[in-house]
Amino acid sequence: MVILSLVSCSFSVFSPPISLRLHLPSVTSLYSNGTLPASSTFRSQLQPLLISCLNHREPSLIFRCSCVSSPIEAGSQIESLFSLFRDIGFIEEETEMILAKNPDIKSASLDKIGARVASLQSLKIDGFALQGLIAKCPTLLTSEEFDPIISFLVDELEGRLDPELVERLLSVVDTSILLSFNQKVRLLLLHGIPKEKISHVLNKVYLNKLLYQKSVEDIERLISFLEPFGGIGIIARRPVILNSDLDSQLIPRVDFIRNLSGEDDFATGTVLRRLPAILSYSVEHMNSHVEFLKSFAGLTSEQVFKIVHVFPNVISTSKERKLRPRIEFLKECGFDSPGMFKFLSKAPLILALSEDNLSHKLGFLVKIGYKHRTKELAFAMGAVTRTSTDNMQRVIGLYLSYGLSFEDILAMSTKHPQVLQYNYTSLEKKLEYLIEYMGREVEEILAFPAFLGYKLDSRIKHRYEEKLKSRGENMSLNKLLTVSAERFSKAADNIEMICL
Numbered sequence: 001m002v003i004l005s006l007v008s009c010s011f012s013v014f015s016p017p018i019s020l021r022l023h024l025p026s027v028t029s030l031y032s033n034g035t036l037p038a039s040s041t042f043r044s045q046l047q048p049l050l051i052s053c054l055n056h057r058e059p060s061l062i063f064r065c066s067c068v069s070s071p072i073e074a075g076s077q078i079e080s081l082f083s084l085f086r087d088i089g090f091i092e093e094e095t096e097m098i099l100a101k102n103p104d105i106k107s108a109s110l111d112k113i114g115a116r117v118a119s120l121q122s123l124k125i126d127g128f129a130l131q132g133l134i135a136k137c138p139t140l141l142t143s144e145e146f147d148p149i150i151s152f153l154v155d156e157l158e159g160r161l162d163p164e165l166v167e168r169l170l171s172v173v174d175t176s177i178l179l180s181f182n183q184k185v186r187l188l189l190l191h192g193i194p195k196e197k198i199s200h201v202l203n204k205v206y207l208n209k210l211l212y213q214k215s216v217e218d219i220e221r222l223i224s225f226l227e228p229f230g231g232i233g234i235i236a237r238r239p240v241i242l243n244s245d246l247d248s249q250l251i252p253r254v255d256f257i258r259n260l261s262g263e264d265d266f267a268t269g270t271v272l273r274r275l276p277a278i279l280s281y282s283v284e285h286m287n288s289h290v291e292f293l294k295s296f297a298g299l300t301s302e303q304v305f306k307i308v309h310v311f312p313n314v315i316s317t318s319k320e321r322k323l324r325p326r327i328e329f330l331k332e333c334g335f336d337s338p339g340m341f342k343f344l345s346k347a348p349l350i351l352a353l354s355e356d357n358l359s360h361k362l363g364f365l366v367k368i369g370y371k372h373r374t375k376e377l378a379f380a381m382g383a384v385t386r387t388s389t390d391n392m393q394r395v396i397g398l399y400l401s402y403g404l405s406f407e408d409i410l411a412m413s414t415k416h417p418q419v420l421q422y423n424y425t426s427l428e429k430k431l432e433y434l435i436e437y438m439g440r441e442v443e444e445i446l447a448f449p450a451f452l453g454y455k456l457d458s459r460i461k462h463r464y465e466e467k468l469k470s471r472g473e474n475m476s477l478n479k480l481l482t483v484s485a486e487r488f489s490k491a492a493d494n495i496e497m498i499c500l
Contacts, residue, residue, distance in 0.1 A: 080110050088117065089131050102138035113141050119150050124163040133167055140170060149178040157185070161199045168207055183216050191223050192232040204239035214242065222246050229254065229269035238276030249279075256283045260290065260305045267309055275312035285315075292319050297327050297344075298337030307341070311348030326351050333378040347382025360389045364396060369410035376414055383417035394424040402431055402442045416449040430456050438464055440477070448478045 085095040099105055105113065120130055120140075133140065140146055149169070153161060161169075169181065185198065193201055202210075225246060226234055235241050244250050254268070257278070261267045271278065278286075293304045293314075308314055317323055330340050344351065350358070361384045362377075370377040384392055399409050412419050430452055434440050445451050454460050463480050 077110070078106065081105065081113075084110070084114065084117070088134070089127065090134075094135070098135065098138045102142060104142045105138065108142045116141050116146075116150070119154055123150075123153055123159050123161070123166050125166060129163060129167060133170060137171055143175065145175040145178070146170065148182060152182045152185075157195065157198065160195055162203060165199065165203055165207075172211065174212075177211050180216065181211060184210065184214070184219055187216060187219055187223075188232070188235075193236055197236055201236060201239040201242075206240070206243045209243045218246070222250065225250065225254075226272075228265050230273045234272050234276045234279075237273070238279070241276065241279055244279065252283050253279050253281070253286070256286055257308075260301060260308070262302070262305070267305075271309055271312050275315075278312050278315055281315060289315050289317075289319065289323075292323060296324065297340055299341055303341045307344050307348055310345060311351070313352050314348060317352050323351055330378060332373045334373070334375050335378065343378065343382060347385055349385035350382055353385055357389060358385075361385075361392060364389075364392055368396065368406040368413070380413055380417050380420065383413075384420050387421040387423075391424050392420055395420060395422065395427060398424060398428055398431070402435070404442065404446075408446055412446060412449040416453075419449050419452055422452055426456070427452060430454075430460065433460065444477055448476070448481075451477045451481060454481050 081099070082092065082095055085098070090098070117130070120126075120133070125133060153159065153166060169178070172178065185202070188201065189195065189198065219242065222242065222244075223231055223235070226232075226241075241250070254272070257271055258265065258268045261271070290301070290304050293299050293307070294301065299307075314323075327340070330343060335343060358381070362381065365377060365380050365384070366372070370380055387395075396409060399412075400406075404412075409419075431442070431445075433456060434445070434451070435442060451460075459481060467475055467480065
């Protein structure tokens with residue numbers, strides 16, 4: 001009779017495999033005429049084992065059966081894996097699911113898996129982000145297809161990509177395209193995108209288009225086409241341009257602007273560099289704005305381009321909500337087409353500011369004495385488009401606090417419209433220096449309001465202090481500040497010689 005004793009028996013897939021220790025009496029008592037007794041329960045399992053041992057004729061034999069060759073090593077590997085995944089943040093059930101999705105993990109080198117986890121952490125993917133990425137893509141831990149891209153991200157890009165971008169990149173379905181990603185990014189770096197800006201550029205690009213639809217050759221052609229107009233600098237400011245189709249989108253749009261400029265590549269490049277987003281507008285859209293300005297404002301194609309050149313956003317401005325009412329306003333103020341072109345060349349922002357912004361500023365101008373439907377009002381409006389409503393209000397309040405009246409402010413701004421757009425803080429320092437340090441009266445700025453536009457330290461203080469040395473402190477503000485540096489220096493030297 002066969003006596004069976006189980007030395008170790010565990011049915012967990014993570015424990016050492018089953019081992020059976022068989023205590024056998026005399027072989028002859030079990031074997032007769034080459035067959036096992038019919039009553040043997042394990043006949044089919046034990047027969048091959050016993051037959052192979054018949055020739056030994058030993059009174060008692062011990063045999064050991066194992067399911068794998070190295071049960072202790074396999075168990076140690078599994079325990080180490082569970083420990084590694086616990087450190088990442090996975091509970092046991094989650095680890096079992098990951099191992100089921102990617103059985104290769106169980107036979108992979110623990111050093112390699114640990115190194116892969118460390119690389120991901122060096123890319124700032126940690127905590128829940130790391131858990132989510134591994135759960136979504138467990139092959140990331142073992143597949144050699146990820147080696148080139150991870151090495152590129154860590155070593156060449158020095159971990160500069162945003163973690164969210166890295167997660168999206170490593171979650172792609174087709175890992176074979178990741179090699180092309182390396183090539184495309186190297187191409188952008190080669191053409192001049194700084195490493196510190198590469199994450200910004202790639203974050204703005206539609207990743208699927210860059211990976212699946214754009215070849216390295218496509219990107220090379222696109223950069224080469226834009227080269228005469230600013231090339232990689234335009235892409236750095238507007239990365240989404242990389243998603244555009246060169247033949248059906250970029251070439252027609254650039255050609256339209258270039259033709260409007262009179263085929264001036266430098267001027268075209270200036271427009272593109274100032275507003276790369278202009279390339280997102282169709283030819284039909286740009287042409288409708290050009291034709292509107294030509295027909296409604298009476299401008300020529302050349303004049304329209306000059307306005308676009310200084311203020312490309314005119315192309316993105318609504319024709320009906322902004323362009324039409326603003327041009328009507330200028331017409332009501334008495335501007336003809338040449339006058340309107342001259343005004344818009346200097347104050348194009350009036351075409352784009354919100355209605356609330358302009359209405360508040362118009363209210364301030366009327367309050368200090370400007371009359372409706374006058375060119376003076378229009379010029380003042382053009383000047384204050386360069387400042388905020390809050391700053392304009394504080395500036396007017398500052399003038400009033402120094403004893404000036406609305407009539408004084410009106411006279412100053414009519415003579416020098418910029419006095420309403422200067423920065424409040426800078427203006428306060430200049431008025432304080434004029435009154436307290438120079439000993440002048442505030443009324444002097446009524447005769448020379450341009451004084452408020454000069455830099456305090458490098459111009460006003462410097463010249464005043466130089467004049468003090470030569471006893472010329474009573475010189476008028478106009479003469480003190482407007483004379484050329486050379487003449488000022490000579491005049492100071494002459495005065496100093498006379499005093500000596």
